[in-house]
Amino acid sequence: MSRNQVLFERAQRVIPGGVNSPVRAFRAVGGTPRFITRALGPHIWDAEGKRYIDYIGSWGPMILGHGHPAVLEAVQKAAIDGFSFGAPTEREVELAEAIIAQVPSVEQLRLVSSGTEAGMSALRLARGFTGRSKIVKFEGCYHGHADALLVKAGSGLATFGFPTSAGVPPEVVQHTLVLEYNNVEQMEAAFTTQGAQIACVMIEPIAGNMNFVRAALPFMRRLRELCTQHGALLVFDEVMTGFRVALGGAQSLYARLIPGFKPDISVFGKVIGGGMPLAAFGATRQIMQQLAPLGPVYQAGTLSGNPVATACGLATLKEIARPGFYDDLAAKTRALVQGLEGAAREAGVPLVGDSEGGMFGFFFADHLPQNYGVVMATDKERFNRFFHGMLDRGVYLAPALYEAGFVSAAHAADDLAATVQAARQALADEHLHA
Numbered sequence: 001m002s003r004n005q006v007l008f009e010r011a012q013r014v015i016p017g018g019v020n021s022p023v024r025a026f027r028a029v030g031g032t033p034r035f036i037t038r039a040l041g042p043h044i045w046d047a048e049g050k051r052y053i054d055y056i057g058s059w060g061p062m063i064l065g066h067g068h069p070a071v072l073e074a075v076q077k078a079a080i081d082g083f084s085f086g087a088p089t090e091r092e093v094e095l096a097e098a099i100i101a102q103v104p105s106v107e108q109l110r111l112v113s114s115g116t117e118a119g120m121s122a123l124r125l126a127r128g129f130t131g132r133s134k135i136v137k138f139e140g141c142y143h144g145h146a147d148a149l150l151v152k153a154g155s156g157l158a159t160f161g162f163p164t165s166a167g168v169p170p171e172v173v174q175h176t177l178v179l180e181y182n183n184v185e186q187m188e189a190a191f192t193t194q195g196a197q198i199a200c201v202m203i204e205p206i207a208g209n210m211n212f213v214r215a216a217l218p219f220m221r222r223l224r225e226l227c228t229q230h231g232a233l234l235v236f237d238e239v240m241t242g243f244r245v246a247l248g249g250a251q252s253l254y255a256r257l258i259p260g261f262k263p264d265i266s267v268f269g270k271v272i273g274g275g276m277p278l279a280a281f282g283a284t285r286q287i288m289q290q291l292a293p294l295g296p297v298y299q300a301g302t303l304s305g306n307p308v309a310t311a312c313g314l315a316t317l318k319e320i321a322r323p324g325f326y327d328d329l330a331a332k333t334r335a336l337v338q339g340l341e342g343a344a345r346e347a348g349v350p351l352v353g354d355s356e357g358g359m360f361g362f363f364f365a366d367h368l369p370q371n372y373g374v375v376m377a378t379d380k381e382r383f384n385r386f387f388h389g390m391l392d393r394g395v396y397l398a399p400a401l402y403e404a405g406f407v408s409a410a411h412a413a414d415d416l417a418a419t420v421q422a423a424r425q426a427l428a429d430e431h432l433h434a
């Protein structure tokens with residue numbers, strides 16, 4: 001047995017499924033999860049000492065790659081000064097200022113410890129602010145594991161969803177409406193029948209939890225109009241896209257194309273913590289002042305704004321705010337996707353990809369999917385063979401076809417070339433066995 005297998009067996013005795021977050025278990029692709037021992041730059045090493053080029057980057061946070069010297073130094077210094085005080089610190093203020101400086105829709109924010117917590121709090125805030133109960137989400141978007149968001153679509157429009165997890169009572173999701181991503185007609189119909197009761201619409205503007213699907217421009221434009229018209233808040237879940245697809249997040253991309261475009265509430269995580277447990281939600285001062293201790297919406301956290309996490313986040317934000325950072329990152333990520341498409345073309349395999357900033361996705365299909373149903377109809381068996389072909393060759397992609405990939409500033413031209421070469425070999429192999 002390999003050391004990874006030994007550790008996985010041991011893990012399964014004491015941790016359900018052997019993992020602390022389900023997708024790490026490789027259930028979608030099969031095989032044994034790699035236990036990671038260390039990481040540096042664009043690489044991670046498993047318990048066997050095998051090195052991989054890392055395209056997960058801790059599922060998004062590691063935009064500078066692993067062990068960036070400036071970030072390490074900031075974290076070490078902060079740790080010496082104290083792990084946690086449960087009292088205000090200057091760094092929390094600095095981090096809030098640094099985020100707000102890049103995101104014009106956010107005038108105030110609150111720091112929390114996970115994307116789930118931020119999304120859940122944003123939802124409560126939207127309901128508290130509007131005095132309404134109903135919320136809208138889109139099929140295929142993931143906003144963390146708060147009860148009200150673990151919902152799949154009902155049998156038809158205007159019916160509310162069903163829980164996707166045991167332990168979520170149907171009553172808890174009775175106010176959650178699930179719509180198809182990029183479906184303007186369905187959204188219009190939902191607002192026509194229920195617009196006056198909708199507190200907010202929550203969306204991943206580029207959906208990284210169905211691989212990589214962009215909200216189309218006319219869809220986003222109409223969504224903004226409908227929310228404004230009906231007094232519902234537009235909540236942008238930028239846990240993945242924030243400071244990842246652009247310095248100002250996905251909202252800055254839509255703002256370039258739709259004059260005056262802004263979401264009402266924004267949710268951040270991942271990159272803003274640089275790999276430490278840190279997330280945030282923010283909005284205008286008027287909305288944020290509904291929160292305790294100023295307003296009636298309760299929200300709190302023992303470790304919120306943790307001094308070591310904020311040091312890590314601040315040092316990360318400082319590096320990514322340097323001129324040209326996103327141009328370089330985007331060019332590398334685009335080159336990677338083009339390389340994968342080229343390798344597939346040579347092998348006669350249909351593969352189509354897309355990217356924005358340091359986030360990318362690819363599908364074994366002829367056209368980019370526009371919604372969850374189409375994503376899930378792409379070739380899963382081929383993806384799984386490809387995933388293992390790449391893993392065997394030292395390239396660590398996300399272990400499920402519905403997950404996005406991430407490139408960091410530390411990925412060098414050599415790493416990208418090695419990845420494309422591995423893809424050529426994996427596709428040639430899998431083609432023979434297809």
Ligand SMILES: Cc1ncc(COP(=O)(O)O)c(C=O)c1O
Pocket residue numbers: 059114115116117119142143144145204208209237238239240269270279
């Ligand atoms: C878009 C989005 N929102 C929310 C979350 C939840 O964040 P966390 O895992 O930090 O709770 C995730 C996690 O992957 C995410 O991708």
